[in-house]
Amino acid sequence: MEKETVLKIEHMNIVFTQYDRGMHQTELPVIRNLDVEVRRGEVVAVVGSSGSGKSLLAHGVMGVLPYNARMGGDIQYLGEKLTKERIEKLRGKEIVMVPQSISSLNPLMKIGPQIRKGKKDPASQEKLKAIFRRYDLEEKTEELYPFELSGGMNRRVLISTAVMEEPRLVIADEPTPGLDKKTAKRAMEHFRNLADMGAAVLVITHDLELALETVDRIAVFYGGTTIEEARAEDFQREENLRHPYTKALWRAMPRHGFQYIEGSQPYVKNLPKGCIFSPRCSQCQEACRGEIPYREVRGGKVEIR
Ligand code: SF4
Secondary structure (H helix, E strand, O other), X not given: OOOOEEEEEEEEEEXXXXXXXXXXXXXXXXXXXXXXXXXXXXXXXXXXXXOOOOHHHHXXXXXXXXXXXXXXXXXXXXXXXOOHHHHHHHEOOOEEEEOOOHHHXXXXXXXXXXXXXXXXXXXXXXXXXXXXXXXXXXXXXXXXXXXXXXXXXXXXXXXXXXXXXXXXXXXXXXXXXXXXXXXXXXXXXXXXXXXXXXXXXXXXXXXXXXXXXXXXXXXXXXXXXXXXXXXXXXXXXXHHOOOHHHHHHHHHOHHHOOXXXXXXXXXXXXXXXXXXXXXXXXXXXXXXXXXXXXEEEOOEEEEOO
């Protein structure tokens, strides 16, 4: 039986308005026509290079985009439109974000009250103890400040804060940079564990190899959009993958020989016509300069001619 869809994003667009030196207004389309879906009990990773704007996807869903950003498209949560009013009600409760930076922890507040959000009732105290046990944090952590913990411990505190309200949707924005391989792997396992307990988890990351160890599906982010959505098991063989860029990512993985991908991602202000991968694609033909559909191919979705 197909699992319940918790988050469905269709045709998401995020545009920034900027002013140049002559005070001319310019528009920067950082995310375009992005689709992604996460079901109950599933971990989906949106994988793209660092600094490519993929974190804005998380901020867009959470309704916390910067003031000069405008978002379009459709976001559905449990089958209903996720309106501004709805996300304001659900944010931090049913829908939580594990932020990229541990600087989002309050440096002047002890860990316990931060995670309990100030609640002191016995049920909250007990819940915190159980969460600490789950994430291998000693009870005394409650009385410590963030600066007294290691980077890995602070990451576990961020996850603890997110799960205190038993969320149905968890969005993790680059949860592993700066962590050694073992700690990063453990952080990903915590997200797997949340999904196994029934949450839908969306992880935004640059680390394809790490993601493949724990996630169910991968959405490949390139040039501001998702160009392929594939099952994690499709990455076992290059032939299973559909888009030439996804295949190039596969070949660039250390275990497949670290093969360099020629060229660089297009800047959002100067996107090529038609297929955005065309300047780097050895199979590019005239038809690739036209409109490229996003369609189902062999159980995955791909933006391909
Ligand atoms: S649409 Fe054309 S240019 Fe784009 S990936 Fe496919 S073959 Fe290459």
